Amino acid sequence: MSEKHIDEISGVETTGHEWDGIRELNNPMPRWWVITFYLTIIWAVGYMIAYPAWPLINTATTGVLGYSSRAEVAKELSAAQESQAQYVTRIAQMPVGEIANHPDLLQFAVAGGSAAFKVNCVQCHGSGAQGAPGYPNLNDDSWLWGGDIDAIYQSIAHGVRFEGDDDARYSEMPAFADILEPGQIREVSAYVYSLTNPPRDAGLIAAGSEIYAENCASCHGDDAMGDVEFGAPNLADAIWFYGNSEAEIASQIANPKHGVMPGWVDRLGEPAIKQLAVFVHALGGGQ
Amino acid sequence: MTDTSSQISDVEQFDAQAVNAAWARKPLYEARKKIFPKRASGQFRKFKWIIMALTLGIYYLTPWIRWDRGPYAPDQAVLVDLANRRFYFFFIEIWPQEFIYVAGLLVMAGFGLFLVTSVVGRAWCGYTCPQTVWVDLFLVVERAIEGERNQRMKLDAAPWSSGKLIKRVSKHTIWLFIAIATGGAWIFYFADAPTLLVDAMTGKAATVAYLTVAVLTATTYVFGGLLREQVCTYMCPWPRIQAAMLDESSLAVTYNDWRGEPRSRHAKKVKAQGKVVGDCVDCNACVVVCPMGIDIRDGQQLECITCALCIDACDSVMDKIGKPRGLISYATLSEYSENMALATAGGTTDINPDLVRGSDGKLSEKIRQFDWRVILRFRTLVYFSIWALVGIGLLVALGARDRLGVNVLHDRNPQFVRLSDGSIRNGYTVKLLNMIPEPRVIFLSLEGLPGATMSITGIDQPEGRSFAIPVDPDRLRTVKVYIRQPLSEVLPGKTAFRLVAADKGSNETDTYTASFDAPTEK
Numbered sequence: 001m002s003e004k005h006i007d008e009i010s011g012v013e014t015t016g017h018e019w020d021g022i023r024e025l026n027n028p029m030p031r032w033w034v035i036t037f038y039l040t041i042i043w044a045v046g047y048m049i050a051y052p053a054w055p056l057i058n059t060a061t062t063g064v065l066g067y068s069s070r071a072e073v074a075k076e077l078s079a080a081q082e083s084q085a086q087y088v089t090r091i092a093q094m095p096v097g098e099i100a101n102h103p104d105l106l107q108f109a110v111a112g113g114s115a116a117f118k119v120n121c122v123q124c125h126g127s128g129a130q131g132a133p134g135y136p137n138l139n140d141d142s143w144l145w146g147g148d149i150d151a152i153y154q155s156i157a158h159g160v161r162f163e164g165d166d167d168a169r170y171s172e173m174p175a176f177a178d179i180l181e182p183g184q185i186r187e188v189s190a191y192v193y194s195l196t197n198p199p200r201d202a203g204l205i206a207a208g209s210e211i212y213a214e215n216c217a218s219c220h221g222d223d224a225m226g227d228v229e230f231g232a233p234n235l236a237d238a239i240w241f242y243g244n245s246e247a248e249i250a251s252q253i254a255n256p257k258h259g260v261m262p263g264w265v266d267r268l269g270e271p272a273i274k275q276l277a278v279f280v281h282a283l284g285g286g287q
Numbered sequence: 288m289t290d291t292s293s294q295i296s297d298v299e300q301f302d303a304q305a306v307n308a309a310w311a312r313k314p315l316y317e318a319r320k321k322i323f324p325k326r327a328s329g330q331f332r333k334f335k336w337i338i339m340a341l342t343l344g345i346y347y348l349t350p351w352i353r354w355d356r357g358p359y360a361p362d363q364a365v366l367v368d369l370a371n372r373r374f375y376f377f378f379i380e381i382w383p384q385e386f387i388y389v390a391g392l393l394v395m396a397g398f399g400l401f402l403v404t405s406v407v408g409r410a411w412c413g414y415t416c417p418q419t420v421w422v423d424l425f426l427v428v429e430r431a432i433e434g435e436r437n438q439r440m441k442l443d444a445a446p447w448s449s450g451k452l453i454k455r456v457s458k459h460t461i462w463l464f465i466a467i468a469t470g471g472a473w474i475f476y477f478a479d480a481p482t483l484l485v486d487a488m489t490g491k492a493a494t495v496a497y498l499t500v501a502v503l504t505a506t507t508y509v510f511g512g513l514l515r516e517q518v519c520t521y522m523c524p525w526p527r528i529q530a531a532m533l534d535e536s537s538l539a540v541t542y543n544d545w546r547g548e549p550r551s552r553h554a555k556k557v558k559a560q561g562k563v564v565g566d567c568v569d570c571n572a573c574v575v576v577c578p579m580g581i582d583i584r585d586g587q588q589l590e591c592i593t594c595a596l597c598i599d600a601c602d603s604v605m606d607k608i609g610k611p612r613g614l615i616s617y618a619t620l621s622e623y624s625e626n627m628a629l630a631t632a633g634g635t636t637d638i639n640p641d642l643v644r645g646s647d648g649k650l651s652e653k654i655r656q657f658d659w660r661v662i663l664r665f666r667t668l669v670y671f672s673i674w675a676l677v678g679i680g681l682l683v684a685l686g687a688r689d690r691l692g693v694n695v696l697h698d699r700n701p702q703f704v705r706l707s708d709g710s711i712r713n714g715y716t717v718k719l720l721n722m723i724p725e726p727r728v729i730f731l732s733l734e735g736l737p738g739a740t741m742s743i744t745g746i747d748q749p750e751g752r753s754f755a756i757p758v759d760p761d762r763l764r765t766v767k768v769y770i771r772q773p774l775s776e777v778l779p780g781k782t783a784f785r786l787v788a789a790d791k792g793s794n795e796t797d798t799y800t801a802s803f804d805a806p807t808e809k
Contacts, residue, residue, distance in 0.1 A: 028317040030521055032514070103745075128700030139704040139712075237707035238774075282744065284704065284714055284769050 092271045096153045099278050106278065113279025116272050120264065129283055134242065134259055139283045142239040145169050146228040147287040153277040159263030160231065168263055171230045176215065177254035184211050189250035195224055195236045196244065321443065322516060322580035324426060325436040329599025338414045339423055350475035359760035360724035367477050379685065382722060391681040395674055402670040404532040406662050408539040412525060412592035418518050419592060421511035422578060425462055432458045436575055462512040470503030516579045519592055526589040536661040540593045541618040542584040545630035546650065548638045565640045566610050573597035573615055583615055611650055622655040629653060691729065691795040692720035693788035702804040709774035711805045717768045719788055721758040727790055728757050735784030736803055738776035742769050770803065777805045
């Protein structure tokens, strides 16, 4: 700034900066402002000493107060766990069917079950518990092994066809390819198909009906409504695990597929299983 | 030594100076000049006392006003209940989603400020700004302890003594008490005042309450006692903004130099010499009363908060010397300019107050006075219209607002569930709002979706199309609703239907149009 420019009106020197003819007056700062500025610098130095500040190669200075955001999170988590403890204890002490009678526990269990579900169950049952071919939809009212809260608890805790748990639910439909002739399988498939669909070939159905009564009714029932004792699916409803075309039915009769669900009680513990059962029961299909 | 002298004359002389030459040095920062305002008396001072009593009264007393809202709501007239997210203002209760009313009030406050500023300039700064009010209050204390301006200046300059120490300590102690009372009053807006007072005194109040009191005590003490005019000049943006808000018809505290100049302390002597003399006797009464420490005779300046105390001071001087009042007055720029043109014969001469005086020495009839009609100009009418429209809109909205509500969230995952009998089920999270402080039974019913029935988790009632749901006073109740439609009635894709919440007692209803999802193929 070689040339000084003095503002005519105020008689104050300008900084030499100009915007469209507007110049900035070079008035001095008030002293308290400058002092405040120095105070912030002093504060910053104190802050750097008190709190983690300077990055080093592998770590950072820790600060004399020993603050760390990780420790803060750990503290909050343990505080949350502590506040949850009373609910967990009460849930642990009561039978799973009792939980719904306590609104606060019900709310806690549904929320806790939902969280556990997202971590452990969505891989097979889907994020909305809507299932997939071969994996049951948990929202509907069709239950292979029973849909009351105790049955759901049992299924989650010990699993289905799960080798690691002696209490696992177990049943296996025989492969009828070894028992029936291919023609008979066609007939019984036509019969099962006709239970929920408009009949096509009356002759096949009549023959299939007899084969059904001899071979299938013992598990699936005379009325084909299934039996939760054996995990035998209801063949007269709208819900089909492996598809309901005649070909899919025939394939399942000849060489049935069997899903496996692990038992969870050893891994998650009893209170978590109870919460999961309450959550699944509350999805809309619980009985 | 002729050699040397010839050598010197050979050396080239530079026209230069050090950048930090001692005589040209300016301070990098400026020390504050202490201001010792003298107490003014007059109509504006009286008005300011009244405003001060009113504003302080409103601030300190409002939380203590009781208002009966029945057994299910607090009985404090003005309460910001942060924990329960409710705002109570006399007969109005506002939920967080109704914050639009507060936003509307802020818009009104903004336009109100524009309106007031375009009419009477920085009246907010001069009369009602908390900074002004509290500085005034702190000055009352200062004057009571340390005396009037001259005594205060003397005390300030005096060396430390026990007398000075006692005065200073007691002044600051009283200031601190005022500051604590100020910070203390604030928290009563956020909790039941009588309970909180007892809790605060016995150390049982929440930490945040004490922190708030501490912060507001500190700001009140520092801003009102220590920093005073520095806050207005350096911290507040309003002095800068106001420049864009005033026009030639806005009232501002003005020194009427067209009748005051040339000022003289020896009017008679100068007049005897045959020179022109203005009304200003250069007594500096206007300067000593100024809380900002400025001289209004220098013209409009951003430091001026238009507190009008200089008008009071000057008027009493004019009374004393038998001149008409109003040498310093509220005036608009346009009337000032006209009068100035009168006094300078259209700008052709220096100011000659004789041109605005009649032959009897009194002010001439030709002088333009403030005309109340300039208040009603396009700009102020626009401000007022917007202000009034927002206000009327708020009142109408307030009168017509729902105190019963239903909100519906459709389950998206899964969008629908096929049940074993083939029917399709959708799930909804329904929020029922009971926004009055009384318990109610809200009837939730289904409209549309032929054949469909609902079931609600936690409500012990068989599947149907209408449910009675009790909701706690002033609360929201969330229920899980499952709606099921038989396969024979299901339309593929999305179908719109309505969920209606009704209070059969008050006949209030609220309807939510939701959609029912079904597979695109049966």
